[in-house]
Amino acid sequence: MKSVKALVKKAKRGDGDAFVLLVKQYEDVLYRTANRMLNNDEDVADALQDTIMSAYEKLHTLRKDEYFNTWIYKILLNKCNSLLNKRKSYSTFDVHVLPEQTNGDFQNIELEDALNSLNPDYKTAFSLYYIAGLNTKEISTFLKEPEGTIKSRLSRGKLLLRNNYYKSEGEILNEN
Secondary structure, eight states, rough: OHHHHHHHHHHHHTOOOOOOHHHHHHHHHHHHHHHHHHHHHHHHHHHHHHHHHHHHHHGGGOOOOGGHHHHHHHHHHHHHHHHHHHOOOOOOOOGSSOOTTTTTTHHHHHHHHHHHSSSHHHHHHHHIISSSOHHHHHHHHTTTSOOHHHHHHHHHHHHHHHHHHHHEEEEEEOOO
């Protein structure tokens, strides 16, 4: 697959196929992120469509081509937050896109309960960090909160999950 930088340069020059290839590289993580935040298929589809359209229309505003992934995630997160603000609800994690568990459905249900038990700030931090793949500095910039706050939310969320939801064969949430 071509490098992101090369594809962005081509897309900025008007190559629609290059833009499609760019979006295809990130479509899975964009979908998973939107699905975790919105938990509604229609809203997810709207957010993804709006994100892709905005990215295409505003690609010329991207200053550093190598940051395309962060840039498009920010667009998606803004679209998701806009939809959430309209309906005034919070997202839930969906275990269907989490890694396969070996202990069957019971463990999936327990994991879903554990993640849904977190406060919305922790869930947002987890989603952006573990699903979207943003680092703590990028999350901090996007949420307009200190990086220490983001690190704290990730750490406290892991601690809550570890203390309240554990398996005898190992932890639900692995340390990174």
